[in-house]
Structure formats: C-alpha cells, structure tokens
Amino acid sequence: MLDIRGLAASINDKPILKGIDLTVPEGEVHAIMGPNGSGKSTLGYVLSGREDYEVTAGTVTFNDVDLLGMAPEDRAAAGVFLAFQAPIELPGVNNANFLRTALNAIRRAHGESELDAVQFLKLARAETKRLAMPDDMLKRNVNVGFSGGEKKRNEVLQMAILRPKLAILDETDSGLDIDALKIVADGVNALRGPKFSALVITHHQRLLDHLVPNRVHVLAGGRIVRTGGPELAKELEKSGYAGLIAEAA
Amino acid sequence: MTTGAIAFLERYQSLIGRLPGDSALRAAAAAAFRTAGLPGGTQQRRIEAWKYTSLRPVAETAFKPDAAPRHEAETILTGLPLLDAPRLVFVDGAFRPDLSVMPTAGFARFAEQPDFGTLSWPDREPMVALNTMLAEDGAALHVPAGYDAGVVQLISIAASDADFHPRHVIRLGKGSQLTLVEVSAGQGTYLLNTVAEFHIADGAHLTHIRLQDEAASAFHISTTYADVEAGATYDSFTLNLGAQLSRTEVHAQLTGAGAIAHLNAAQLLAGSQHADFTSVVGHTAPGCTSRQTVKNVLAGRSRGVFQGRIEVARDAQKTDGYQMNQALLLSPYAEVDSKPELEIFADDVKCSHGATVGELDAEQMFYLRSRGIPDAEARSILVRAFLAEALDAVADDTIRFRLEAAVERWWERQKA
Structure with a gap:
C-alpha cells in the first residue's frame, strides 16, 4: 500500500506540492487528473x-x-516504477542491454539469480510481441529515433519486464492513437492483481475507458481538491476543471 | 637547452656515420632540433603548436638506450589483442622477423633500405627533427596498384627504459586497399617517438586503426603525414588509453579532387595522464571531404587536449569539412583544452566545427537509476555509451570488438 501524508515539495525554492494526502491500497488503480501545472x-x-x-x-x-x-534505484528495487511523460533518449545504449541490466539489478537486489542474454531475450521477445512492438526495438538504442508512440510503448515494455508493485504512469496516453492507447491499457491491465497498484496521471477520460480506475483524484494548485469514483473522470470530461478549482478555493 | 635535448644531440654525435640513410638530411634535422629543443622543455621561444603540451617530463627523464631490456617482449606481445593477420613487430624500435608474420604487400626495413619519405617537416616539427636525427628502423610497405593487401598489423613493443624513433613509410598504389592496425604497448619508462607517412594514390583506400596502450609511465609521440590523392580515402581512428603523456599529431593533405579524410579518435584518461590530439587537414583540391570527431573521457586529474585545424586553399571549392571535439569530465579536477581552427581562402565551402564539454547528463542518470540500476553502474553505462558512439566509426566488427575489449580492460584497471 502506498500512503502519502502531507507531502510538500519544491523545485528551486518554488513550492509545487502543497500538502498531498493520498492512499492507494494494494491491488487498486487510481487516476490523478488535473490542469497543467497542478503538480501531477x-x-x-x-x-x-x-x-x-x-x-x-x-x-x-x-x-x-x-x-x-x-535512492531511486532502491525504490525501483522496492517495486516503484515511473513511466516517464517524456522518456529519455540514451544514445549508444542498446535497448535490450539496458532492460537486462535493469532487470538483473532488481533481481540482484531481491537475491535472485541474474538472467543471461538468451533467457532475457526469450522473455523480452514475448513481451514485445504482446505489446505489438517490432522486435528491432530491442536492438535499437534506448528511445533514440523512436516516434512518440514508440517511446511510450517502450516505457510499457520496461514496466512489463520489471514487473513493479507500484506503477506511476505520467501521461503515458498522450500522443497515442487509439490502437496504441488500447495496447498501453492492456499492458497495465495485464499486471493488475492483488499485489499491483498504479497511479495513472492523465488529462483524458479516453485512457480510463480502457483502464478503469478504482478512484479518481483531482490535483490542482499542489493539492488534491476532489476524489471520487470512475464517474468523476467522465464528469470532468464534460465540465472541465474550472468549476472544481473555484469550488475548492 | 635542457639536459634531455642535449643527451639526444650527444647520442646523435656519437652515432654519426653509423646511422643508415641520408646523412645530410640527418645533419639538417639535428641543426633544427638544436635550435628548437623539446617543446616546453626549454626556456626558449614558445611554440604555438605545443601551447597545451609540455615535454618537460621527457626532457627530465634520463633514457638508457644501451641498457638491457627489463621486460619480456614476448610476454607483452602475447597479451595484445592481435588479429589473425600479418604483423610487423618492432621491439625496442628494432624489427623482429622472428615475432612477425610477413604481409603480402611489399615490405622493407628502414634499417636496410632507409626511406625518410617526402612529406615530413623536420624544420617545423621538433619531434620530427628528433626522429629524423635518430631513426634506426621502421617499416616501408608498398601496396601495388589495384591490389587489396587486407589487414597488416604494425606493432610496437617497448621492453627497455629507452627512447625509440621508428620511421615508417607506407605507399598505396592507385586503386589499392590496406587496413593498417597499429598497436603500441610496453613496460617501463620509455619514449616512443614515431614518424609515419602515407601516400594514398588515386582511388586507393587506407583504413588506419591505432590502439595506443602504452605503459603508465611511458611517453608516446606520434606524427603522421598523409597525402590523399584524387578519389582516395584516408580513414583513421585512434584510441589513446595509455602513457603518462601522449601526443598524436596528424597532418593530412587532400591533394586530389574528391579525396576523403576521416580523423576520428577517442581518449580515455585517468590519474594524471595527459593526451594531446592535434590535427591539420589541408584541403588543396576541390570537392574533398574531411570528417573528424574526437572524444575525451577524463577522470582524476587528467588533461585532454584537442587542436584541430582545417585549411582550405583558394582552389579547394566545394570543400566539405567537419570537426567535433567532445569531452566528458568525470571529475572536478579533470581538464580539457580544445582549439578548433578554420582557415578558409575559397568562397564556396561547407565547413563547421564545434566543441562540447560536460558532465554526465542528470536526466539520463535518473532514468537509469529509476529502473533499478545503481549509481556506479549507471555512470559506467553512460560513459561507455559516449565512447560507443566514437567506436562506431570503426566499420570492421572484428577490429571494433578488439578496441571495445581494450576499453573494458581500461575500466578494469581503473577499478583495481
């Protein structure tokens, strides 16, 4: 279970988060919605x-x-995974090597044996197939020359291979066409289970049609201003955030 | 004049009449060296071409040319990443037929058929003057027109605390091909001061790969002259890993229309190592292309130097010149000096140059660590990636794997 209490954070002395309280029980998917600049x-x-x-x-x-x-690597070993909104390009780093290094680092942290190249490729190929990704994405350099959609799918591939306990998806749906969106949602749905939880940051109801959340939270001005069920996302799609923010202020 | 320079001149005096080849040329070189001395090693005039590199440590080292070898050349040779190909092995500057595997291209020893070539400037380059004064051996290779000589390895092993001045001349006939893989290594405190020249005739292709993996206390000075004629290619890559002080100096002249020169390099330095990559590319014919990417990875208190100069003559229209120097600083005490220069007298050219200096990218580091990869491993991945891009310039997989393996060994040495 993820338990956030009174979380405040700033960057360059500028406060962004101003007291977040949020609990995500094991096995649940929660959506975080909100206007640009709200701190998502x-x-x-x-x-x-x-x-x-x-x-x-x-x-x-x-x-x-x-x-x-x-440290970030220890959080990853503990099961936290962030799917980046703008995945980072790593020129000169082979995608398969990167994924295997990451998986083995996490396995090592858990006292599990490392996978050799052959074992890893078998696993990775099965996942790329499931995500309808071309095999050559494993051979290319990490995110280099990937289209926007390929980058997002590569994030989902990493998640599928690293099997986190808590996935944070930061606008993984943005820039995706409807087919890609469904693939991403299916990738997350495949991981859903009693030991998996997710925070899905999104602007759009669209993703939540395929990836139905247990709860929806609205973040505005660094605080959670409203929490509800999946229907809240539908309501926001119609009415926007303006009314909500005015109400909270 | 420092003691170091005087010792070289005294040796020359004692060897007059016994050194092979043109004695007048040697006397002129000695006169030039007497005037110039070792760059940075004298209190005389400053030499602009040696602005960032001082040979004072060379001047202050007493080399012992007559002492018996302190190390086993055969053992050092066995440890090198050799290819299954002909090899010309020089130990302490002297050709060793017993350790060599003869190439199919025409080969002659400098000691037997001295050939100083035609491209060098002993009056302009003090270390070329020193080499011209004291050269005793070297390789002359001749690839006949239209012939593919395959791979030839040129190997220098130092086993004594002495100074060596090999002199190589390599000629490629029209439309011929050669891949020359130069490896230099050794043990002890020695000076390897090589001069090599390459004549690449019309349509010929020379691939020149160098692995400099000298002993940690060694000095490595290498001056290369290349004359690249019409439609010919000089494709070179240098990997500098060893030596306390190294200078790789290349003068490439593109003298025929459509000639191509690639002068790529990577330098990995740690501790107090100093490595200087200096190049002059002369475009004298129209429609020629030069490409140069030099990457430095600098740890500890090391210092990397890049000096690159592109000269475009008045008649060299449609010149395409590119030069890039990148440095990755892994320590706050490391230093890089970068001096790119363009000198253009033609009006229809495309020339660009640039330099970047940086630390590891914080976003890339976070991305790797957020995937569970520990800090030290993440750093090592990014440094290797930076180098991998440089090594990609080496098209031959087998040779590139050897260079990658040499980089791996360098990493292992840093950890130890």
Whole structure:
C-alpha cells in the first residue's frame, strides 16, 4: 500500500506540492487528473526519487517502508516504477542491454539469480510481441529515433519486464492513437492483481475507458481538491476543471 | 637547452656515420632540433603548436638506450589483442622477423633500405627533427596498384627504459586497399617517438586503426603525414588509453579532387595522464571531404587536449569539412583544452566545427537509476555509451570488438 501524508515539495525554492494526502491500497488503480501545472508530474518524480525536487514536508510509505529516504534505484528495487511523460533518449545504449541490466539489478537486489542474454531475450521477445512492438526495438538504442508512440510503448515494455508493485504512469496516453492507447491499457491491465497498484496521471477520460480506475483524484494548485469514483473522470470530461478549482478555493 | 635535448644531440654525435640513410638530411634535422629543443622543455621561444603540451617530463627523464631490456617482449606481445593477420613487430624500435608474420604487400626495413619519405617537416616539427636525427628502423610497405593487401598489423613493443624513433613509410598504389592496425604497448619508462607517412594514390583506400596502450609511465609521440590523392580515402581512428603523456599529431593533405579524410579518435584518461590530439587537414583540391570527431573521457586529474585545424586553399571549392571535439569530465579536477581552427581562402565551402564539454547528463542518470540500476553502474553505462558512439566509426566488427575489449580492460584497471 502506498500512503502519502502531507507531502510538500519544491523545485528551486518554488513550492509545487502543497500538502498531498493520498492512499492507494494494494491491488487498486487510481487516476490523478488535473490542469497543467497542478503538480501531477512532480508527484511522480518525487515518488520515484528525482533529486532536484526537495521534499519540504510530509511522509511517503510504501508497504511500510519510508520511500523518501531511499535512492531511486532502491525504490525501483522496492517495486516503484515511473513511466516517464517524456522518456529519455540514451544514445549508444542498446535497448535490450539496458532492460537486462535493469532487470538483473532488481533481481540482484531481491537475491535472485541474474538472467543471461538468451533467457532475457526469450522473455523480452514475448513481451514485445504482446505489446505489438517490432522486435528491432530491442536492438535499437534506448528511445533514440523512436516516434512518440514508440517511446511510450517502450516505457510499457520496461514496466512489463520489471514487473513493479507500484506503477506511476505520467501521461503515458498522450500522443497515442487509439490502437496504441488500447495496447498501453492492456499492458497495465495485464499486471493488475492483488499485489499491483498504479497511479495513472492523465488529462483524458479516453485512457480510463480502457483502464478503469478504482478512484479518481483531482490535483490542482499542489493539492488534491476532489476524489471520487470512475464517474468523476467522465464528469470532468464534460465540465472541465474550472468549476472544481473555484469550488475548492 | 635542457639536459634531455642535449643527451639526444650527444647520442646523435656519437652515432654519426653509423646511422643508415641520408646523412645530410640527418645533419639538417639535428641543426633544427638544436635550435628548437623539446617543446616546453626549454626556456626558449614558445611554440604555438605545443601551447597545451609540455615535454618537460621527457626532457627530465634520463633514457638508457644501451641498457638491457627489463621486460619480456614476448610476454607483452602475447597479451595484445592481435588479429589473425600479418604483423610487423618492432621491439625496442628494432624489427623482429622472428615475432612477425610477413604481409603480402611489399615490405622493407628502414634499417636496410632507409626511406625518410617526402612529406615530413623536420624544420617545423621538433619531434620530427628528433626522429629524423635518430631513426634506426621502421617499416616501408608498398601496396601495388589495384591490389587489396587486407589487414597488416604494425606493432610496437617497448621492453627497455629507452627512447625509440621508428620511421615508417607506407605507399598505396592507385586503386589499392590496406587496413593498417597499429598497436603500441610496453613496460617501463620509455619514449616512443614515431614518424609515419602515407601516400594514398588515386582511388586507393587506407583504413588506419591505432590502439595506443602504452605503459603508465611511458611517453608516446606520434606524427603522421598523409597525402590523399584524387578519389582516395584516408580513414583513421585512434584510441589513446595509455602513457603518462601522449601526443598524436596528424597532418593530412587532400591533394586530389574528391579525396576523403576521416580523423576520428577517442581518449580515455585517468590519474594524471595527459593526451594531446592535434590535427591539420589541408584541403588543396576541390570537392574533398574531411570528417573528424574526437572524444575525451577524463577522470582524476587528467588533461585532454584537442587542436584541430582545417585549411582550405583558394582552389579547394566545394570543400566539405567537419570537426567535433567532445569531452566528458568525470571529475572536478579533470581538464580539457580544445582549439578548433578554420582557415578558409575559397568562397564556396561547407565547413563547421564545434566543441562540447560536460558532465554526465542528470536526466539520463535518473532514468537509469529509476529502473533499478545503481549509481556506479549507471555512470559506467553512460560513459561507455559516449565512447560507443566514437567506436562506431570503426566499420570492421572484428577490429571494433578488439578496441571495445581494450576499453573494458581500461575500466578494469581503473577499478583495481
């Protein structure tokens, strides 16, 4: 279970998160919606340990461990995965090698044996097939020369291979056509189970049609201003955020 | 004049009459060296071409040319990443037929048929003057017109605390091909001061790969002259890993229409290593292309130097010149000096140059770590990636794998 209490964070002394309280029980998918600049991406970065954000108040525990005191790689080993809104290009780094290095680092942290190249490729090929990704994406350099949609799919591929306990999807749906969107949603749905939870950051109802959340939270001005069921997303699609924000202020 | 320079001149005096080849040329070189001395090693005038590299440590080292070898050349040779191909092996500057595998291209020893070539400038380059004064051996290779000589390895092994001045001349006839793989390694405190020249006739193709993996306390100076004629290609890649001080100097002249020169390099330095890559590319004929990417990875208190100059003559219209120097600084104490220069007298040319200096990218580091890859491993992945892009310039897979393996060994040495 992810438990966020009174979380405040700033970047370059500018406060972005101003007291977030949020609980995601094991096995649940929660959506975070909200206007641009409300702090949605910051929340994802802070949870995954990006160092240029300073946590100024609050606590985050994940399965009873203090997440905020951990290095990014230790959070990943603990099961946290952030699907980047703008995935980073790594020229000169082969995608398959990158994925295998990451998987083996996490396996090592769990005291499990490492996969050799052959074992890994078998696993990776099965996942690329399931995500309808061409095999050559494994041979290319990480995200280099990938289209926007390919980059997002590559994030989902990483998630499928690393099998996190908590996936944070930061606008993974943006820039995707309807087929790709369905593939991404299916990728997340495939991981759903009693030990998996997800925070889905999105602007659009569209993704949530395929990836139905247990709860929907609206983030505005660095605070959660409203929480509801899946119907809240539909309501926002119709009425927008303006009324909600005015109501909260 | 420093003691170091005086010792070289005294040796020359004692060897007059016993050195092979044109004695007048040697005397002129000695006169030039007496005037110039070792760059940075004297209190005399400053030499602009040696602005960032001082040979004072060379001047202050007493080399012992007559001492017995302190190390086993055969052992050092066995440890090298050799290819299954002909090889010309030089130990302490002298050709060793017993360790060599003869190439099919015409080969002659400098010691037997001295050939100083026609491209060098002992009066302009002090280290070329020193080489011309003291050269005793080297390789002359001749690839006949239209012939593909395949791969030839040119190997230098140093086993004594001495100074060596090999002199190589390589001629490729029209439309011929050669891949020359130069490897230099050794043990001890020595100076390897090589001068090589390449004549690449019309339509010929020379691929020149160099792996400099000298002993940690060695000095490595290499001056190369290339004359690239019409439609010919000089495609070179240099990997500098060893030596306390190295200077790789290349003068490439594109003298025939449509000639091509690639002068790519990577330098990995740690501790207090100093490596200088200096190049002058002269475009004297129209429609020629030059490409140059030099990458430095600098750790510890190391210092990397890049000086690149593109000269475009008045008649060299439609010149296409590109030069890039990139440095990755892994420590706050590492230093890079970059001096790209363009000198253009033609009016219809495309020339560009650039330099980047940086640390590891914070976003890339976070991306890797967010996937569970520990900090040290993430750093190593990004540095290797930076180098992989440089090594991609080496088209031959087998040779590139050897260079990658040499880079891996360099990493292992840093960890130890």
